[in-house]
Amino acid sequence: MSTFFNAETYSNRIYLNDWRESRGGTSDVVEPATGKVLARTAIGNSEDIREAIVEAKAQQPAWARLPFDQRARILRRAAELLLEHRDTFIEWNIRECGSIVPKAEAELHSTHEQLNMAAAMTMQPDGITLPSSMPGRRNTCRRVPLGVVGVITPWNFPLLLAMRSVAPAIAVGNSVVLKPDHQSAVTGGLLIARLFEEAGLPAGVLQVIPGGAEAGEALVTHPLTAMISFTGSTAVGRKIGRTCGELLKKSALELGGNNAFIVLDDADIDAAASHGAWGAYLHQGQICMQSGRHFVHHSVAEAYISKLAERAERLTVADPFLGTADIGPLINAQQLEKLDMAVTASINDGARLVTGGHSHGQFYRPTVLSNVSIDMPAFQQELFGPVAPVTTFHDEEELIEKVSASSYGLAAAIHSSSIGRALDLAERIPAGMIHINDQTVNNEFQVPFGGFGDSGNSGRFGGPANLEEFTQSQWVSLMNTPRTYPF
Known part of the structure; x- marks a missing residue:
C-alpha cells in the first residue's frame, strides 16, 4: 500500500x-x-x-x-x-x-x-x-x-x-x-x-x-x-x-479555442498531415489548443485529406490502462453526445464523412470531415473531440476571412515552404500563439501562453x-x- x-x-x-x-x-x-x-x-x-x-x-x-x-x-x-x-x-x-x-x-x-x-x-x-x-x-x-x-x-x-x-x-x-x-x-x-x-x-x-x-x-x-x-x-x-x-x-x-491549422499550396503535405493528425487527435482532441479547423488550399486538399484519413485509420482506440492506445475515452457520456450531435448535424448540412464518425462506449473513432463550410457546427463549435473538419480556400484573402469567422483566438499553425510567406500571413491572423511548420498543441513553460478574443x-x-x-x-x-x- x-x-x-x-x-x-x-x-x-x-x-x-x-x-x-x-x-x-x-x-x-x-x-x-x-x-x-x-x-x-x-x-x-x-x-x-x-x-x-x-x-x-x-x-x-x-x-x-x-x-x-x-x-x-x-x-x-x-x-x-x-x-x-x-x-x-x-x-x-x-x-x-x-x-x-x-x-x-x-x-x-x-x-x-x-x-x-x-x-x-x-x-x-x-x-x-x-x-x-x-x-x-x-x-x-x-x-x-x-x-x-x-x-x-x-x-x-x-x-x-x-x-x-x-x-x-x-x-x-x-x-x-x-x-x-x-x-x-x-x-x-x-x-x-x-x-x-x-x-x-x-x-x-x-x-x-x-x-x-x-x-x-x-x-x-x-x-x-x-x-x-x-x-x-x-x-x-x-x-x-x-x-x-x-x-x-x-x-x-x-x-476555449477553435484553432486554425493552415496548409498552403506549397506545404510539405506528408509533414502537414502528420502535424494535423497530432493536433486534432492528441488526448482525443480534448485540448484547448486542438487543431479544430483545418484550412487547406484547394489545390492540395485531396492529397491532404487522403493522408490525414490514412493516419486516422491507423490509430488504435482502446483503454490506455490495459495496453497500447493512441486514442482513449472521452471524459463523459455528455461530451460524447455533444460531439456526435455536431458531427451528425454537419454531415446532414453537406459535410462529407471521410473516416470515423462512430463510437463504442465512450470511445470515438478519429474522424475526418471534408466539405465543411463556416456555418456548420463542426466549424463553429469547439468540438473537444477527435475530429478534423477540413475547409478549403482559394487565396489568402478568402483564408483570412474564414479564419476570422471564429471569435476564438488561442493558437494557429501555418504550413508552407516559404517562411517569409508564412510570417506575413501570421501577422494577419488573430491568435495569441502561432506556430509555423508545426501544429497547434504547443506549450513551453518558459514562454508566455495565452490567447486573443474569446480565448x-x-x-x-x-x-x-x-x-x-x-x-x-x-x-x-x-x-x-x-x-x-x-x-
Whole structure:
C-alpha cells in the first residue's frame, strides 16, 4: 500500500490545513474507459471554501516573509517528489482522465519543469529603480504578492494546468486555494496537496477543495481572494470575468479555442498531415489548443485529406490502462453526445464523412470531415473531440476571412515552404500563439501562453509573464531628508 497516496485514506477528504471531511458530501471517481468507480472524493461547498480562504489569508504574510531560498527549497523538493512518485501520478492520470501513457508522461514532465521554474522565480529581480524629477528622491517600483489566489482548473490536463498557477503563485509569496474539477479531483487536486505536504509547505499556504459550481462561485466572490486564475470554458470565464470586474479583483482567464491549422499550396503535405493528425487527435482532441479547423488550399486538399484519413485509420482506440492506445475515452457520456450531435448535424448540412464518425462506449473513432463550410457546427463549435473538419480556400484573402469567422483566438499553425510567406500571413491572423511548420498543441513553460478574443482576457502564464501575473506593483519612494512644502 502506498504511503504517499492511498485512495481509501485520502480520496474522501479535502485538504484544508489538514485532511478532513467536507461539508458538501462526496462524488464518485469514475474511470471513463470502463465506467468503474475508482474511489470517492469529497466535494467542498461554499462554507468549506470560505473557511479555506480565511485560513489561507492568515498564513500568507508569514509565507511571504520567508527568505526566498527557503521557498525555493520547498518547490524544488516538490519537483523531486513528483519524479519519485511518478508512477502514482501517471496511473491516476490514465485511469481518472482517460489519458494515454505518452500524454500522462509528458504532462508529468512539464509539471516537473513548472515546479523548477517556479523555484527559480524566487531569486529573480522583483523591481526596478526609476528616476525622479524631485531632487533627493529615490523611486523604486517592486512586485509584491497579491495575497490569496484562487485557482480553478479543468479535467483535461489537470496536473499541469493546476501547477502552472499554483507553483508561481506560491513562489512569489501568495497563498492559494485550489478548486479542481470533480472529474479529476485526484490527479488535479489531492495528489498536488500530498506533494506539497510532503515537500514541507507550511499548513494553510495551499488549500485543495474539489468541488462544483457552488464552490467555484464562493471562491470567486469572496472578498479575501485577490485574484482568480481560471482555465475552462469561455461561457464560465465570462461570468468569472464579469464578477471579478465588479469586485475590482484581478483575473487570469485561459478559455476555449477553435484553432486554425493552415496548409498552403506549397506545404510539405506528408509533414502537414502528420502535424494535423497530432493536433486534432492528441488526448482525443480534448485540448484547448486542438487543431479544430483545418484550412487547406484547394489545390492540395485531396492529397491532404487522403493522408490525414490514412493516419486516422491507423490509430488504435482502446483503454490506455490495459495496453497500447493512441486514442482513449472521452471524459463523459455528455461530451460524447455533444460531439456526435455536431458531427451528425454537419454531415446532414453537406459535410462529407471521410473516416470515423462512430463510437463504442465512450470511445470515438478519429474522424475526418471534408466539405465543411463556416456555418456548420463542426466549424463553429469547439468540438473537444477527435475530429478534423477540413475547409478549403482559394487565396489568402478568402483564408483570412474564414479564419476570422471564429471569435476564438488561442493558437494557429501555418504550413508552407516559404517562411517569409508564412510570417506575413501570421501577422494577419488573430491568435495569441502561432506556430509555423508545426501544429497547434504547443506549450513551453518558459514562454508566455495565452490567447486573443474569446480565448482569454490577455492573461498569460509562463516565463517572465508569471511575475507580473501573480503579483502587483508597488511604488516606494524615499527622501534622505524631508523637504519643506509651501504649507
